[in-house]
Amino acid sequence: xxxxxxxxxxxHAGLQARRNGVCEPYDLESVLRGFDADVIVVQESxxxxxxxxxxxxxxxxxxxxxxxxxxxxxxxxxxxxxxxxQTGSGIGGLAVITRLPSRRIGRLSVGTVPGDFTPExxxxxxxxxxxxxxxxxxxxxxxxxxxxxxxxxxxxxxKQLPPRHRHAVVAGDxxxxxxxxxxxxxxxxxxxxxxxxxxxxxxxxxxxxxxxxSVRAVHTEVLPPQGSDHRGVRAVLRVDD
Numbered sequence: 124x125x126x127x128x129x130x131x132x133x134x135h136a137g138l139q140a141r142r143n144g145v146c147e148p149y150d151l152e153s154v155l156r157g158f159d160a161d162v163i164v165v166q167e168s169x170x171x172x173x174x175x176x177x178x179x180x181x182x183x184x185x186x187x188x189x190x191x192x193x194x195x196x197x198x199x200x201x202x203x204x205x206x207x208x209q210t211g212s213g214i215g216g217l218a219v220i221t222r223l224p225s226r227r228i229g230r231l232s233v234g235t236v237p238g239d240f241t242p243e244x245x246x247x248x249x250x251x252x253x254x255x256x257x258x259x260x261x262x263x264x265x266x267x268x269x270x271x272x273x274x275x276x277x278x279x280x281x282k283q284l285p286p287r288h289r290h291a292v293v294a295g296d297x298x299x300x301x302x303x304x305x306x307x308x309x310x311x312x313x314x315x316x317x318x319x320x321x322x323x324x325x326x327x328x329x330x331x332x333x334x335x336x337s338v339r340a341v342h343t344e345v346l347p348p349q350g351s352d353h354r355g356v357r358a359v360l361r362v363d364d
Contacts, residue, residue, distance in 0.1 A: 125254035125362040126341070127161040127223065131294040131330055132355035133264070136169035136203040136215060137177060140321060140352035146202045149350030151177040156185070157349075160357065161223050162251060164262035164294045168218040169197060178218035187222040192230055192247040192262075195240075205240040217247050217295070219262045224252040231261065231283040233276035239266040246280055246295070256362045258338070259285040263295035273299035277307035285335075287311070290362045293333040296353065301328050308333060315356040317345035322354045332358045339363060 134154070138146035155163060155177060163178075168191065170176040182189035196206045197215035205215060231246040246263040261284060266272040277297065285291040287310045297304050301313055311333040318325035325345075330353055334340065339361045346355040 124364060125256040126359060127251070127253050127258070128159075128357065128359050129162045129164070129292060129294060129332060130158045130160040130346070130355055130357045131164040131166070131296070131332055132158070132349070133166040133296045133330060133351060133353035134168060134177070135351040135353065136167050136197065136199060138199065138203060139350055140323065141202050144201055151350070152181050154349045155181040155220065158355070158357070161221065162260060163220040165218040165220065166264040166296045167203060167215060169199070169203070169213055169215050171213040176218060178220050182220045185222060187220050188225055190219045190221070190225070190227050190247060190249060192217040192245060194244050195242040205242075207240050207242055217262050217264050219247055219249060219260065221249070221251055226250045231280060233265060233279045236266050236268050236272040236275055238268045239272060241266065244276070253362055256290060258362060259289055259291035261285070261291070261293045263293060263297065265295075265297050265299070267298040269298070273297060274303065274307050277304065281308050287335045288337075289335060290337050291335045292338060292360060294331070296330050298329050301331065304331055304333070311335065314340035314358045315343040315345060319345055319354045319356060320352070322348040322352050325354060330354070330356050332356055334360065337363045
């Protein structure tokens with residue numbers, strides 16, 4: 124049966140968690156290479172003005188493809204912040220690196236919520252070829268404006284997702300706990316179970332990999348800290364005939 128390894132990782136724009144009011148960089152490109160995954164969903168990807176994102180650079184090096192979805196301009200100093208006034212030093216958003224053949228379907232809009240300064244938040248929908256089977260992959264990064272923001276955006280997202288009779292996976296930072304994600308995304312099964320945030324001493328799982336009934340998780344894990352303020356999640360997925 125067709126299998127793939129998928130990792131979801133909120134990279135925090137290549138910066139460590141805030142300490143003493145600042146965020147120091149870490150080697151994001153080495154981290155992405157080290158995942159050795161068929162598909163990597165990268166949240167808070169950052170493209171500096173006049174340069175390329177780490178996702179694009181790593182994809183080129185690996186002979187893979189990087190699909191990017193911009194959310195808006197970002198200021199990195201002293202920590203990553205979305206800007207509505209068009210200031211900042213680059214573009215932040217979502218990226219999906221895939222070494223499998225892929226086709227970009229489009230952007231799924233989750234809209235805005237009060238208090239969220241991200242102007243174009245959404246999800247990225249791809250079709251990926253897994254040994255002849257077609258898998259819908261949706262990468263997502265929802266708002267952190269609790270308590271109502273993530274549920275509102277999950278309801279909007281759920282209406283646009285592939286039908287549950289298809290082979291499909293939704294992966295990313297939902298900024299919401301597992302039981303609530305299951306409530307607002309009925310019919311989608313959570314795979315990875317474990318705390319992901321904050322990376323140093325995690326107390327909550329807000330990063331998730333969800334699948335439709337015809338996709339089985341044969342191995343799952345929360346990854347050790349990699350430099351970001353989130354821990355990544357990994358799943359080996361099998362597409363049933």
